[in-house]
Amino acid sequence: MSNSKIIIRNIYLYLATFIGLMMIVITASILLRLVLQTWIFPLASEDLYQYDRIPTTPYINCINENTNLETVQLTSEEKESLAVWQTDYKIWKEKNDKIDWKKANLQKQAVNNFSVMFIGLILFLSHGYVLRKDKKKE
Numbered sequence: 001m002s003n004s005k006i007i008i009r010n011i012y013l014y015l016a017t018f019i020g021l022m023m024i025v026i027t028a029s030i031l032l033r034l035v036l037q038t039w040i041f042p043l044a045s046e047d048l049y050q051y052d053r054i055p056t057t058p059y060i061n062c063i064n065e066n067t068n069l070e071t072v073q074l075t076s077e078e079k080e081s082l083a084v085w086q087t088d089y090k091i092w093k094e095k096n097d098k099i100d101w102k103k104a105n106l107q108k109q110a111v112n113n114f115s116v117m118f119i120g121l122i123l124f125l126s127h128g129y130v131l132r133k134d135k136k137k138e
Contacts, residue, residue, distance in 0.1 A: 025119055033115040041107035046099055056085075 001009075037045045074082065 025123065029115045029119040032118060033111055036111040036115060037108075041111050043100070043104040044108035044111045046104050
């Protein structure tokens, strides 16, 4: 084989190895993050699954920010809508009062950092071992 073919072959092999390694590293860190969020830090993903944030206020035509609520006359539909909203709001409030958002955010950061650190540590130690082994042979 000619010298240029050997160089092209080596470049291809190193590039393919590098791409494969990056694919493994990225997916391994994502999978580790999922494992940590599921079993170690469950609060880290708590806010991701709360689709029912604050309930939207019911549309009532005669109410604005300057309205005196004591003198408002509501139709039966508006009263029903307001009652449903109050129930939804109480449920939402009880659910959110139980969650420690500061702790949840700290756990989310811990999950991200531990997963990247763990994979980086594995890469560093394994490649360092191979480099040391090659250096001893020389």
